[in-house]
Amino acid sequence: MKKMTKILFLITVIGITSCSPKISSNFINPQPKLSIDEKVALLDIEHNLPKNNIIKVGELRFQDSGFSTDCSFNSLMTQARNEARKNGANIVKVVDKKKPDLWSSCYRLKIDLYKYDADVSSLPQYQLKLD
Amino acid sequence: MKTIFKSILFLSVLLLSSCATIISGSRQNVEITSEPSSAKVYINEIEIGQTPVQKNLKRNQEYQLTLKLDGYKTYETKLEKKFNAWYIGNVLIGGIIGLVIDPITGAMHKLKPEEIDGNLKRGTTYETKSGNIFIKISMEIDKNSEKVGQLEKSK
Numbered sequence: 001m002k003k004m005t006k007i008l009f010l011i012t013v014i015g016i017t018s019c020s021p022k023i024s025s026n027f028i029n030p031q032p033k034l035s036i037d038e039k040v041a042l043l044d045i046e047h048n049l050p051k052n053n054i055i056k057v058g059e060l061r062f063q064d065s066g067f068s069t070d071c072s073f074n075s076l077m078t079q080a081r082n083e084a085r086k087n088g089a090n091i092v093k094v095v096d097k098k099k100p101d102l103w104s105s106c107y108r109l110k111i112d113l114y115k116y117d118a119d120v121s122s123l124p125q126y127q128l129k130l131d
Numbered sequence: 132m133k134t135i136f137k138s139i140l141f142l143s144v145l146l147l148s149s150c151a152t153i154i155s156g157s158r159q160n161v162e163i164t165s166e167p168s169s170a171k172v173y174i175n176e177i178e179i180g181q182t183p184v185q186k187n188l189k190r191n192q193e194y195q196l197t198l199k200l201d202g203y204k205t206y207e208t209k210l211e212k213k214f215n216a217w218y219i220g221n222v223l224i225g226g227i228i229g230l231v232i233d234p235i236t237g238a239m240h241k242l243k244p245e246e247i248d249g250n251l252k253r254g255t256t257y258e259t260k261s262g263n264i265f266i267k268i269s270m271e272i273d274k275n276s277e278k279v280g281q282l283e284k285s286k
Contacts, residue, residue: 036176036197036207069235070191078175078195130177131189 021076021106022065023083027058031088031115040081041120042128043093053117057089060113064106071106072131073097080111081128089113090120157236158187160263161210163196165270170200174210182268190215191237196244196266202278203270208252212240 034040043049060083062076080092096110116123163172165182172184174194179186188194190212198206218239221229233239244255244266251257254269 036195037205069237074175075192081176082195128175128177130174130179130186131192 021071021079022063023079024061024063025058025083027087027113029055029057029115031055031057034085034088034090036085038085038090039119039121040084040090040092041116041123042077042081042126043091043123044126045094045097047093047124047126049091049093049114050116050118050123054091055115057084057087057113057115060109060111062107062109062111064104064108069105073107073109074129074131076107076109077126077128080109080113084113087113089115091116091123156262157190157238159190159242160185160187161242162263162265163198163268164266165198165200165206165268167200167203167270170198170203170206170268170270173197173199188242189237190240190242191234194242198268198270200270202273202276204273206252206254206268206270208255209245210242211245212237213243215239215241 060080062071062079064071077092084090084092091114093112093114094109095112098104098108100106162185163182168182170182172179172182174186174188174196176195176197182198188210193212194210196208196210215233215238218229218233221227221233241259241262242264244251244257254271255266257264257266259265
């Protein structure tokens with residue numbers, strides 16, 4: 001009975017703590033933080049980066065922690081945008097995208113973050129949706 | 132008598148094997164009103180309408196809530212995911228299936244406005260009724276903005 005209680009407790013703890021995807025980041029050139037009013041462009045695989053006035057700020061990688069549930073494409077892009085703002089980037093560019101499959105129910109993304117010295121709203125970009 | 136008791140216990144375990152998912156569902160209805168009304172509401176920077184407005188949101192995500200109205204300060208808060216007490220039903224009754232299902236569906240969470248040091252953001256009140264959350268926001272006048280006139284309806 002004690003063993004059963006321990007197992008239930010363990011499952012509960014795992015369930016509560018590990019629903020978020022694993023995020024690894026590497027910021028090579030952090031910039032001053034952006035405010036909520038400053039636009040951030042979300043560029044999917046098919047969207048091209050502007051050629052000039054652009055600095056790479058860092059990289060993000062979203063992986064499945066094994067118990068992740070909050071890992072839809074829109075949710076990950078929202079989290080990437082928040083990370084971008086914190087580090088002064090106004091372009092989130094998806095460089096590698098793995099869709100949910102037999103091995104994982106999550107999107108897995110590799111993202112580059114850039115600071116672009118011009119208006120990002122004119123760039124062709126992904127329109128975020130609510131799941 | 133023992134058989135009846137066993138049957139009830141078995142049915143309870145079966146039915147309550149994913150308590151929170153059955154009772155609360157994987158989404159939560161969020162109704163947002165403001166004083167004054169007609170403020171533009173954005174969730175994760177996506178415009179969803181003007182107050183009063185309601186939206187059915189997934190419980191396993193956190194959301195950035197923003198309200199904008201001319202002449203008033205932009206209001207911002209987070210809708211955070213908190214622990215849904217119905218999840219304990221699985222632990223109490225021993226529904227191992229529920230312990231796994233509820234986190235997957237997100238039903239083990241409920242959405243609540245962000246609290247800092249135990250206090251809600253100024254001007255925010257909320258109540259929860261039958262699983263739905265009703266959030267009321269009093270917009271703060273922006274002293275830097277000045278009313279210069281008002282358009283009148285032509286007769």
